[in-house]
Amino acid sequence: MRNFADILMDAIDAKGSRLVVGLDPRIEYIPNDLREPSLKAAGHFCGAAAEMILNFNRIVIDIVSPYVPAVKVQVAFYEAFGSPGYRAYEDTCRYAAEKGLIVIGDVKRSDIGSTAHAYARAHLGVTELEDKVVHHGRAHAMTVTPYFGWEGIEPFLYTAVEFNKGLFVMVRSSNATAHEVQGTQDDPDPLFLRVARKVDEWGRDNIGDRGYSAVGAVVGATYPEDIPRLRELMPRALFLLPGYGAQGANPKDLAGAFDADGHGAVVAASRRIIQAHRTPDNQMWEHAIEQAVQEANADLKAHLPALKT
Amino acid sequence: MRNFADILMDAIDAKGSRLVVGLDPRIEYIPNDLREPSLKAAGHFCGAAAEMILNFNRIVIDIVSPYVPAVKVQVAFYEAFGSPGYRAYEDTCRYAAEKGLIVIGDVKRSDIGSTAHAYARAHLGVTELEDKVVHHGRAHAMTVTPYFGWEGIEPFLYTAVEFNKGLFVMVRSSNATAHEVQGTQDDPDPLFLRVARKVDEWGRDNIGDRGYSAVGAVVGATYPEDIPRLRELMPRALFLLPGYGAQGANPKDLAGAFDADGHGAVVAASRRIIQAHRTPDNQMWEHAIEQAVQEANADLKAHLPALKT
Numbered sequence: 001m002r003n004f005a006d007i008l009m010d011a012i013d014a015k016g017s018r019l020v021v022g023l024d025p026r027i028e029y030i031p032n033d034l035r036e037p038s039l040k041a042a043g044h045f046c047g048a049a050a051e052m053i054l055n056f057n058r059i060v061i062d063i064v065s066p067y068v069p070a071v072k073v074q075v076a077f078y079e080a081f082g083s084p085g086y087r088a089y090e091d092t093c094r095y096a097a098e099k100g101l102i103v104i105g106d107v108k109r110s111d112i113g114s115t116a117h118a119y120a121r122a123h124l125g126v127t128e129l130e131d132k133v134v135h136h137g138r139a140h141a142m143t144v145t146p147y148f149g150w151e152g153i154e155p156f157l158y159t160a161v162e163f164n165k166g167l168f169v170m171v172r173s174s175n176a177t178a179h180e181v182q183g184t185q186d187d188p189d190p191l192f193l194r195v196a197r198k199v200d201e202w203g204r205d206n207i208g209d210r211g212y213s214a215v216g217a218v219v220g221a222t223y224p225e226d227i228p229r230l231r232e233l234m235p236r237a238l239f240l241l242p243g244y245g246a247q248g249a250n251p252k253d254l255a256g257a258f259d260a261d262g263h264g265a266v267v268a269a270s271r272r273i274i275q276a277h278r279t280p281d282n283q284m285w286e287h288a289i290e291q292a293v294q295e296a297n298a299d300l301k302a303h304l305p306a307l308k309t
Numbered sequence: 310m311r312n313f314a315d316i317l318m319d320a321i322d323a324k325g326s327r328l329v330v331g332l333d334p335r336i337e338y339i340p341n342d343l344r345e346p347s348l349k350a351a352g353h354f355c356g357a358a359a360e361m362i363l364n365f366n367r368i369v370i371d372i373v374s375p376y377v378p379a380v381k382v383q384v385a386f387y388e389a390f391g392s393p394g395y396r397a398y399e400d401t402c403r404y405a406a407e408k409g410l411i412v413i414g415d416v417k418r419s420d421i422g423s424t425a426h427a428y429a430r431a432h433l434g435v436t437e438l439e440d441k442v443v444h445h446g447r448a449h450a451m452t453v454t455p456y457f458g459w460e461g462i463e464p465f466l467y468t469a470v471e472f473n474k475g476l477f478v479m480v481r482s483s484n485a486t487a488h489e490v491q492g493t494q495d496d497p498d499p500l501f502l503r504v505a506r507k508v509d510e511w512g513r514d515n516i517g518d519r520g521y522s523a524v525g526a527v528v529g530a531t532y533p534e535d536i537p538r539l540r541e542l543m544p545r546a547l548f549l550l551p552g553y554g555a556q557g558a559n560p561k562d563l564a565g566a567f568d569a570d571g572h573g574a575v576v577a578a579s580r581r582i583i584q585a586h587r588t589p590d591n592q593m594w595e596h597a598i599e600q601a602v603q604e605a606n607a608d609l610k611a612h613l614p615a616l617k618t
Binding site for chain 1: 490
C-alpha cells in the first residue's frame with residue numbers, strides 16, 4: 001500500500017531534498033512591490049492583507065518548488081486576518097499542491113469525536129451538504145496535538161486513511177519550556193516518551209510500501225539529545241523537525257532522525273527562507289529567497305546522512 | 310481590577326444561570342425552513358451551508374440569550390466548510406456578543422511564540438496592517454491546550470490581559486481515553502494534576518475583583534471524581550464543564566466545582582439544546598429549543614449549589 005509516507009519520500013527522492021519550507025508569512029515582511037498594489041486597491045482591510053500574503057506565497061512557491069519536496073503552512077498567521085486570511089491559507093495550500101508540492105497544514109488541531117472529525121474533514125478530507133461534496137481539505141498532512149489520547153487521534157487518522165493522507169503528532173516541541181508538560185529523559189516516565197510509544201501504536205496499521213507510517217511525529221530539532229530515543233520508540237514514524245534556522249538547531253545534530261538511506265525525517269525552516277530578503281544586500285527579494293533555499297539544501301546535504309535513491 | 314472572570318460572573322448573576330449553550334451546528338440537523346431557501350439561492354456549495362448555519366445560530370442566539378450568560382462556539386464545525394464556514398464562525402461570535410452574551414471560542418489552539426500570538430490576536434485581540442487595525446477577534450475567551458508549557462500559554466495570556474479577555478486551559482477532557490495521556494489520580498504524578506498546578510500558577514497575576522482568575526480550566530463533567538482535587542489545586546480558576554447532556558454527566562456530581570455562592574464554574578451543553586427539535590413531537594423547532602434551555606436551567610438549578618447574588 002502506497003501511503004502518505006511513500007508519497008512524501010518519493011517527493012524527497014525526486015527533489016533530492018529533505019527541506020520543508022514553512023509558509024508563515026509575517027505581514028510586515030511582505031516586500032513593498034506586493035504591498036503597495038494591494039493597499040492601493042483594497043485599503044487597510046483584511047482583504048488587502050490576505051491578498052498580499054497570497055501573492056507573496058505564490059511567488060515563494062514558484063521559487064522553491066524545484067528545490068524542495070514540501071511546504072508547511074502555519075495557519076495561525078492566516079487566521080490572524082480573519083476569514084479573508086483563512087481563505088488565503090486554503091488558496092496557498094491549493095496553489096502549492098498544484099505546483100507539485102506536498103502540503104503539510106501546520107494547524108495543531110486537537111479535539112475528540114465528531115469535533116475532531118470535523119477538523120479532519122476541514123483539512124484532509126471532504127465535507128458534504130446533502131450528499132454533495134462542498135468542501136475539499138487541501139492539505140496532504142496536518143499536525144495534531146495528543147492531549148486527548150486515542151479518541152483525539154482516531155477521527156483524524158480515520159480521515160487520513162480514507163483520503164490517503166498523513167498526520168504529524170506533536171511529540172517534542174522545540175521551545176525552552178517544553179519540559180514543563182512534556183518532561184525530560186531524566187524523569188521516571190516522561191510524557192513525551194509515553195506519547196512517542198502511543199504514536200508508534202497509533203500508526204502500526206498504516207505502514208506504507210517503504211516501511212513508514214501515515215502517522216508521523218513532530219520532534220523539535222532543538223532537542224537533538226532526545227532524537228535517538230524517540231527514533232527507537234517510533235521506528236516507523238516520519239519525523240517533522242522544526243527549529244532549524246531561526247531557532248538555532250544544527251543539522252549535524254539531527255543525524256539520528258534519519259535511516260541508512262537518508263530517509264525518515266524532514267527538516268522545516270521558515271524565517272530562514274521566506275525572510276531571507278530582510279538582509280539588506282541590494283538583491284532582488286526573489287533572488288534572496290532562491291539563494292536561501294539553495295543554501296539550506298546544501299547545508300542539510302553536507303551534514304545529514306546521504307540520501308540514497 | 311474587573312477581569313474576564315468578573316464579567317462572566319456578572320452575566321451569570323444577571324441571568325441566574327450557569328448554563329453555556331454550545332453552538333456546534335451539525336448541518337444535517339438544520340431545520341428545513343432554513344435549509345431550503347439557502348439551497349435554492351446558493352445551491353450545494355459551502356456558501357449555502359455557511360448561510361444556513363449562521364441563520365440557524367442567529368435564531369438560537371435570539372432564543373437562548375434571555376436565559377443563559379454565555380455561548381461556546383465550536384470552530385471545528387465551521388472550519389469544515391472552509392473559509393465561508395470560518396466567516397460564519399466569526400459572524401456567530403459577533404452576533405452573540407451583540408446580543409449581550411459572553412462568547413467562548415472553543416478553538417483549542419496551541420502553539421508557541423509568535424505563532425501562538427497570531428492565534429491569540431485572531432480570536433481575542435486585534436491584528437494590524439501598517440498600524441491600522443484590520444481584524445478584531447470576536448470571542449471573550451478561548452480554549453487552549455497545554456502541551457507546550459508556559460511558552461504555549463504566555464502569548465495567549467498576554468493578549469487576553471491586554472484586551473481584558475479570558476482563557477480556558479484544557480486540563481481534563483471528557484472522553485473515555487483521556488487517561489492515556491492525562492493519567493488518573495491513581496498514578497504517582499498524573500499529567501492532568503500537573504497541568505492543574507500550572508493553570509493555578511499561570512493565572513496567579515490576573516485575579517479579578519471577585520476572586521477568580523482570567524485563566525480558567527476545562528474540566529470534563531464526565532469525571533466528577535476528579536473535580537474536588539482539581540478545585541483544590543485551582544482555587545481561583547473558573548471551570549468550564551463540558552459533557553452535560555449528550556455525554557451523560559449528571560449535574561448533581563458537579564457540586565464540587567462550585568463555591569459557597571454557587572459560582573466558580575459554568576456547565577456547557579450543546580446537542581441537548583440545539584438539537585432539541587430532533588425529538589419528533591409536532592412542536593415548532595424554535596419552541597423545542599426554548600423549552601430545552603429552560604429545562605436544562607431548571608435541572609442545573611435543582612442540583613447545583615444555589616447561586617447567591
